[in-house]
Every structure is written in C-alpha cells, then in structure tokens.
Amino acid sequence: AQKITQTQPGMFVQEKEAVTLDCTYDTSDPSYGLFWYKQPSSGEMIFLIYQGSYDQQNATEGRYSLNFQKARKSANLVISASQLGDSAMYFCDSTASKLTFGTGTRLQVTL
Amino acid sequence: NAGVMQNPRHLVRRRGQEARLRCSPMKGHSHVYWYRQLPEEGLKFMVYLQKENIIDESGMPKERFSAEFPKEGPSILRIQQVVRGDSAAYFCASSPQQGRRGNTIYFGEGSWLTVV
Numbered sequence: 001a002q003k004i005t006q007t008q009p010g011m012f013v014q015e016k017e018a019v020t021l022d023c024t025y026d027t028s029d030p031s032y033g034l035f036w037y038k039q040p041s042s043g044e045m046i047f048l049i050y051q052g053s054y055d056q057q058n059a060t061e062g063r064y065s066l067n068f069q070k071a072r073k074s075a076n077l078v079i080s081a082s083q084l085g086d087s088a089m090y091f092c093d094s095t096a097s098k099l100t101f102g103t104g105t106r107l108q109v110t111l
Numbered sequence: 112n113a114g115v116m117q118n119p120r121h122l123v124r125r126r127g128q129e130a131r132l133r134c135s136p137m138k139g140h141s142h143v144y145w146y147r148q149l150p151e152e153g154l155k156f157m158v159y160l161q162k163e164n165i166i167d168e169s170g171m172p173k174e175r176f177s178a179e180f181p182k183e184g185p186s187i188l189r190i191q192q193v194v195r196g197d198s199a200a201y202f203c204a205s206s207p208q209q210g211r212r213g214n215t216i217y218f219g220e221g222s223w224l225t226v227v
Contacts, residue, residue: 035216043221044221045154046218101156
C-alpha cells in the first residue's frame with residue numbers, strides 16, 4: 001500500500017541548531033511530489049517546501065531544505081538555525097500516496 | 112494558505128444536529144480536498160472534489176457525511192446527526208490542477224467542530 005511514514009513522534013532541538021525530521025514513503029509511481037507542512041499550535045497548515053521526484057537538486061526554501069534520497073524513498077526535512085517559532089507539528093505528504101499525510105512529528109525548540 | 116477561506120472557524124453543535132462547513136478555494140483553483148484531524152492525530156483524507164464532481168471519496172465515512180462542490184459557490188462538507196466522535200478540525204485545501212501532481216495544495220485555516 002502506498003503510504004507515508006514519519007517515525008519520530010517528537011523531537012527536541014536547541015535554538016540555533018539544525019534538526020532533521022524523517023519521512024519515508026512507499027510508492028511505485030514513477031513520478032511524484034513530496035511536500036512538507038508545518039502546523040503551529042494555532043492549528044493552520046502552512047506549506048514549507050516541495051520536491052519533485054525528477055528534480056535534479058534537493059529543494060531549498062530559506063532555512064528549510066529537503067534531503068531527498070530517491071533510492072531510499074526518503075525525503076527528510078532539514079531545518080537550519082532553529083528558532084523558537086519553529087516549534088510545531090510537521091507533516092510529510094506525497095502526491096504518490098492516496099492523498100494521506102504522515103502522522104507528523106512534533107518539534108520543540110528549546111533555549 | 113492565503114486565499115482558501117473556511118467558515119465557520121469554530122462551530123458547536125449538540126448531538127443529533129447537523130454541521131455544515133464551507134470552503135471557498137483560492138481564485139483559479141477548481142479542485143478541493145477535505146481532511147479531518149482528530150485531537151492529537153494527523154490529517155486524514157476524506158474527499159477530493161472538482162466542480163460538480165466527486166473524484167475520490169474513499170476517506171469519507173459511509174454514513175452521515177457528504178460533500179459537494181457546486182458550479183457556483185463554496186464547497187460544503189455536511190455532517191448529519193453529529194456525534195461526539197465527529198469533534199475534530201476539518202481542513203479544506205485547493206489546487207489548480209487534478210490530483211496535485213507537481214502542484215502545491217493550499218490549505219484553509221480549518222474549521223473546528225465541537226459536539227456537545
């Protein structure tokens with residue numbers, strides 16, 4: 001079955017440090033996209049970054065970058081220079097799945 | 112998530128009443144998706160609609176839930192005879208093209224349903 005797996009229910013990182021949030025996916029589709037979203041405590045969903053399966057380079061958006069390893073079917077999100085405002089739930093999603101998100105990782109940034 | 116409008120943001124219903132949640136997609140978007148997020152859980156896909164068509168409703172409960180996206184007006188998620196287990200956040204998202212391949216979907220701010 002096509003699905004998204006996020007194995008880290010919770011992560012802690014110190015302010016200004018980098019953190020990697022894991023995401024693996026399972027698909028036989030030759031072409032697909034991978035997304036990461038942030039959901040702060042206020043509840044809204046915020047799009048962060050997108051990676052196409054045929055993109056030659058890993059996607060980057062400011063402090064966010066995707067460590068995309070196609071052979072391993074992983075699309076880990078790297079947040080550099082963490083800020084207190086990064087504390088939130090983070091969801092991985094794929095267009096290859098049945099439109100269903102991973103269960104999310106709760107990131108807590110500490111002083 | 113700018114541009115996808117959901118209302119109401121918060122809705123309280125008594126058991127047995129009906130809940131109607133509305134979603135206006137971003138301008139130019141003709142595809143709408145509804146997700147449900149139960150407390151402390153991730154998002155669960157419910158239904159994917161194009162104007163006047165239901166494309167995929169595999170995530171919708173078989174009873175009491177229905178969705179529509181008419182030619183004119185917002186998409187509506189309707190829950191009849193609500194029960195306490197329906198209490199959740201309901202998110203709407205929209206995209207400009209079918210199936211989201213290669214396209215970002217944009218989320219609304221969610222509608223929080225509380226059944227008392």
